[in-house]
Amino acid sequence: MTYRHLFKTAVTGLATNRSRSILTILGIVIGIAAIMLVVSLGAGAQALILGQVQGLGTNTIAVIPGREPTGPSDVTALFSDSLKAKDLTALESKANVPYLKSIMPTVIGAGTSSYDSNAYQVTIFGATELIAEIFDLHPSAGQFFDSSDVLSRSSVVVIGSKVADHLFDGQNPIGQNIKIKGRNLRVVGVLPPSGGGSLFNFDQMILMPYTTAQDYILGQKYFSRIIIQSTSDATVAATAQDVTLTLRASHNITDPTKDDFTVQTQQDLANRLSTITNALTYFLVAVASIALFVGGVGIMNIMLVAVTERTREIGLRKALGANNRDILAQFLLEAVLLTVIGGAIGIILGSSLAFIISIILSQGLGVVWQFVFPWGGAALGLSVSAIIGLVFGGYPARQASLKSPIEALRYE
Amino acid sequence: MNIIEVEKLKKVYHDGGETETIALDEVSFNVRKGEFVAIMGPSGSGKSTLLHLLGLLDEPTSGRYNFNGKNVTTYSQDELASLRNREVGFVFQAFNLLPRTTVLENVKLPLYYSDVPEKDWDRMAREAVESVGLGNRINHGQSELSGGERQRVAIARALVTNPEVIFADEPTGNLDSKSGKLVMSIIQHLNEEHGKTIVLITHETSTAEHAERIIRLMDGSIESDSPVTKRLSANDEFVK
Structure with a gap:
């Protein structure tokens, strides 16, 4: 057939x-x-x-305190206060990390913000002025804090769109003082609403200099994470390696399995x-x-x-x-x-x-x-x-x- | 020359257990090329079994069967299928046309399984349909045909590969007498004008008497084998 x-x-x-x-x-x-x-x-x-x-930039490297637990008994993996100011100084040295373009320590915490009789639960994000560049943030009103604000621990904040909505009910927030943990902070900028699908959603956040957040709001001497940019995509791997070695030296770690930090490139994350x-x-x-x-x-x-x-x-x-x-x-x-x-x-x-x-x-x-x-x-x-x-x-x-x-x- | 030579052909059915049914008990006879033989007998006499064996649809338990000069008792299933396709045509009581298929497609069916080049199929099928007088109904579905017409399509299908022998199993059994006579006249015509060997099974004497010779079976054995003295001509009856 x-x-x-x-x-x-x-x-x-x-x-x-x-x-x-x-x-x-x-x-x-x-x-x-x-x-x-x-x-x-x-x-x-x-x-x-x-x-x-990749929108964060493929040359971005994040340093996170603690390491990935190797098992349930790996207690040291839980360390969260291992990244300190001396690490920042060590990493900023050209001799240690030659391909470093910029470095930004961050602190993250939670708190209640209030204005008048309005109160709103927010995420407090302390960073440097570089955050605007790294996350591609453009205030819809006002402006970002700058490096001098970071140095002088200025009480200035940039608030997310939802924070603005909840605290100010349509009034102009710029120049107003909001209160967190009893401290007055002046609003210098408001962020536009970010897309619903963004990996990083700043709508419910209050951004401020990390120095301000550490000393006056959160009372912590360590960093939640350090974000580093290398000079180019090609130097990411070398920079990640340099960062690891620098931090090991700074923390007196000889055994790599005992690292109390994790270095993550965007590629790792992807x-x-x-x-x-x-x-x-x-x-x-x-x-x-x-x-x-x-x-x-x-x-x-x-x-x-x-x-x-x-x-x-x-x-x-x-x-x-x-x-x-x-x-x-x-x-x-x-x-x-x-x-x-x-x-x-x-x-x-x-x-x-x-x-x-x-x-x-x-x-x-x-x-x-x-x-x-x-x-x-x-x-x-x-x-x-x-x-x-x-x-x-x-x-x-x-x-x-x-x-x-x-x-x-x-x-x- | 004999086209069918049967020697001590035996068929035994086992129904699973120990009981055996001897359907055909060492039957021997010959059929000449071009002969028209009717096989008669009451139900259970073994006539269907005999037709299935002669038509290469079944294999005997023992005995010898020479078909067209070939000892087919040694043939494989595939060889038998190919032989059925080339040298045998079947006409069944229940017509067995494919549903929802035109007259032409039904008649073409055996050609699907043949070595005939495809370009000839249409012509051969048309010729076969015309030879049974249905040239004007070639693209009709079988639901548009009467019983007699359906059986004529089945005859055309049996003819299309130009086989040596046509086996007809009660071809008029499902037909009224008028259609039955027409079908018999076609079968007789094939025998007389085209020299086809016909082996026909029937339990009606009136149908059997269209043949030249009647083999009567009883309980698996041949009871009688005799020529028909007063042969009926279906054509004459039909004209009447």
Whole structure:
């Protein structure tokens, strides 16, 4: 039998039971659509996160107190006060870290801010004037504090948009004094609302010189993290290494496994986030695969019914000269056609859904979400559907091919 | 020349357990090329079993079967399938046409499984359909056809590969007498004008008497094997 006629015969066989064929492939359609959706959204999420991370500048290095715990008994990993002023001095030395472009210590804490009778729970973020450049912040009103404010521990703050809304109810906050922990702080700038999807959301934050935050507000002598920029992307690795060595010397650490700090490049962060989104995607794909498996069982079930129903047809074809291979090929092709058609519909359905979701996310939530058509996922989806057809159609097709022509012709 | 030579052909059915049913008990006979033989017998006499064996649809338990000069008892299933396709045509009581398929496509079906080049399929199928007088219904679906017309499509399908022998299993069994006579006249015509060997199963004497010879089976054995003295001509009856 020629392939063309084999194909034609299979199509006719499926078209004869159109509504049943459509219902049969539903499981495959749903399974493949779910996988496409998950893979596409996963790729979109990854693009978003990487974009955010890289938006910070790929030459950015963060030093975090403590180290990643090696196990539950690794108590020293919890150290949070290991980064001190002397470390800053050591890192600023050209001899220690030659490719350092800028360095910014930060302190982070929580507190209640108040103005008049209004109070609002805020995150206190102490930094240097470099924060505006590193996070690409532009006050919508007023201005940022400058290096002299940092040096002189000025009581000045830049407030996030939500803080402004809650404390000032539409009044102009610039020049007003707000209170945190009993200290008056003058508002010099207000930040515009940041996008909902930003990795760093400053809306509920109050920014101030880190010196002010350390001495007057939080009362801590250590840094929450130190942010360093190297001269270029090419010097990131060398700078990270220099920072590590400098801090070890400054902390008198000889055994690298006893580090009480962690140096993280943006690349590390990006890699780690990718690992998380990938793991999540794989997990969801595994869940969606259950639908595919169930769909496959459905195909097998229906094909078995079809084989029994068409026993006479099988007998007739054999009487007219079809051999076992012809019958096997016919029913196998019917199953594979079913699953591949199901897979194709699933791919279209899944990516359409992903596309719609990407529009909702970017317009409804203001997230910069890019629709990603997963070509790899589509190719995989089609091959998986074909394989499901072969695997779950194999047994029914074999049953069909082994029918004896007279048994089949006698069948009522 | 004999196209069918059967020697001590035996078929035993086992129904799982120890019980055996001897459907055909060492039957021997020959059929000449171009002969028209009717096989008669009550139900359970083994006539269907015999037709299945002769039609290469089933394999005998023992005995020898020479079909068209070939000892087919040694043939594999695939070889039998190919032989059925080239040298045998079947006409069934229940027509067995494919549903939702046109007359032409039904008649083409055996060609799908043949070595005939595809460019000839259409012409061969059309010729076969025309030879049973359905040239004007070539693209009709089988639901648009009467029982007699359906059986004629089945005959066209049996003819399309130009086989040596046509096996007909109660071809008029599901038809009214008028359609039955028309079908018999076509079968007789194929035998007389085209020299096809016909082996026909029936339990009606009136149908069997269109043949040249009647083999009567009883309990798996040949009860009688005799020529038809007053042969019926379906054409004459049909004209009446």
